[in-house]
Amino acid sequence: MISYDVVVVGAGVEGSATAYTLAKNGQRVLLLEQFPLPHTRGSSHGQSRITRVAYASDDHYAIMMKESHMLWRKLERESNTSIFENCGYLSAGTPDDPFIKDTITSLRTHGVKHDVISHSELQIKYPMINVPAEAIGVLDHSGGILKANKALYAFQEVFKRHGGTINDGEQVIQIIPGDVITVKTSKSTYQALHVVITVGPWAHKFLSSLGLHLPMKVVRISVHYWKEKWSGQYSMQKFPTFMYGKVYAMPCFEYPGHVKACLHDGPEIDPDDRDAVNTNDVTEAVRKYVSEHLPGLETVPSVTETCIYTMTPDRQFILDNHPEWKNIIIGAGFSGHGYKLAPIVGKVLTELVLNKEPSYDLSRCRIRRFLPPKHQL
Ligand SMILES: Cc1cc2nc3c(=O)[nH]c(=O)nc-3n(C[C@H](O)[C@H](O)[C@H](O)COP(=O)(O)OP(=O)(O)OC[C@H]3O[C@@H](n4cnc5c(N)ncnc54)[C@H](O)[C@@H]3O)c2cc1C
Missing domain, CATH: 3.50.50.60 (FAD/NAD(P)-binding domain)
Structure with a gap:
């Protein structure tokens, strides 16, 4: 043996x-x-995951993230592979939203470069997103995409x-x-x-x-890719990774001209029978979100893939x-x-x-x- x-x-x-x-x-x-x-x-x-130091109320993860980003860079050097695209992480919400307040506190506490962006500035800088007039943005400069x-x-x-x-x-x-x-x-x-x-x-x-x-609850996540109406609007140079409400989005990266936008939730499944559930309601929720908040995208996903979350309470x-x-x-x-x-x-x-x-x-x-x-x- x-x-x-x-x-x-x-x-x-x-x-x-x-x-x-x-x-x-x-x-x-x-x-x-x-x-x-x-x-x-x-x-x-899959090709991408969001990374960020901003960790709202879970400060112990923000502390870990500072070293994690250094270790990702080390892995890049050891493997001679490009893994991290530092295109930023933008979260949006109302100023009194605990998620936004805690995100700002966390970034300040950990000395992470960030911008708090008013709604009017958001409209000028990021015309490809549409959030309610009460919402502000927080850009975490440390964030971006990990090439999974x-x-x-x-x-x-x-x-x-x-x-x-x-x-x-x-x-x-x-x-x-x-x-x-x-x-x-x-x-x-x-x-x-x-x-x-x-x-x-x-x-x-x-x-x-x-x-x-x-x-532990095992849930199926539908990974949707939405085509840009006008080429280049959601490129990595213009659009950071983005979180607003229960949906997150990433700039065009995996499939040319396509934004990945997904609901951070899904139906419970057995991992050995992953595709046995109907996810039409998830697709419909993200379609509605895309048409309201990411107006430069087509509202029918071009590609849908599947991944699994394992949630603790x-x-x-x-x-x-x-x-x-x-x-x-x-x-x-x-x-x-x-x-x-x-x-x-x-x-x-x-x-x-x-x-x-x-x-x-x-x-x-x-x-x-x-x-x-x-x-x-
Ligand atoms: C759509 C999606 C988007 C996500 N986005 C983000 C993000 O933006 N940022 C972020 O930080 N995280 C994100 N995550 C979460 C992150 O990807 C997961 O937390 C992470 O991949 C979990 O990895 P794991 O190794 O625990 O699980 P897995 O990748 O599932 O690995 C477990 C492995 O164990 C193997 N295995 C199981 N049983 C056995 C056995 N009996 N014998 C041998 N092998 C076995 C399985 O086959 C599998 O390969 C996302 C996840 C999904 C699904």
Whole structure:
């Protein structure tokens, strides 16, 4: 039986970032993925994700984001890949909207360059958006686009360069806890001193087999691309990443002349039966939004793709040791905002494996928040 220091289960962005960081820390690591790579069945595929330091009320993530952006730049250098487009992040809302107020406070607190933009200035600077007269804008200069597929591949390539092994098309069937953990897969059996579980939308099912029943809702997200009416209006030079209400949009990047605009929500699904639900009402909600707030776009999406969010009730991540078996470490419940923080997730999960004090306060990401009081020691 082959032995490793660490087996990481799940090669999405969180597992790949963790495997990469572990290997760079001298660990012998096996990264196991159930599907042949690359695949589009989980949460980490596609060409783009929004990144920003602005984190409204969740200041602990804003603190992490400052280092995360540095680590993304480091990955770019290590992999000789362009990953980050610094085109900014514009949020809009009324001045008394807690989201807007907290965003401004967070940016001020962390010394991040930003502009608070009046409605009349918004109209001049961003004629391609239309928000109510009471709304203002906040431009976070640190924000932009992460090239998701490229980033995922970069983590995996640098991981392999540091001696890591990736076995794809190999599903983990069973984990047998112990001082030495046994990992049974569809193809083989391995032993490891530690196992990291980063199985994305499959976390609820997977962790149940280890006695952990954590509240996570898996939702299908419809990823819509809307064609510009006039070419160039929503280019990256003119239009930053944008959040207003429950819809976010990105400048033309993936498909020429198309803006990606999506609802930050969707119907609950089983990740093994992802496409069994009807999402017409989601498309209709975004169509209505586009016609009201992004008037330079056609109102029928040209392309629709699918992705999955794994939501916790408080939208906080789960980053912790298994309560019973400390050598099993869990990264889950990334609640639709985990991409930008993947380098930090990799860093803190590595620290948990190495039994080091985590670099960041993880108190809001601990499993004990979901456990009955007798476990909350
Ligand atoms: C449409 C969309 C837009 C988003 N936008 C943003 C954004 O703008 N900014 C941002 O920061 N975040 C964003 N996110 C969230 C971010 O993409 C996710 O938080 C992140 O990708 C989660 O990664 P993961 O590794 O946890 O999950 P996944 O990518 O799903 O990876 C889990 C992996 O585990 C594998 N696996 C499962 N079970 C097993 C098993 N038994 N054996 C082996 N392998 C297994 C799966 O096949 C999968 O590959 C977005 C997500 C979506 C869907």
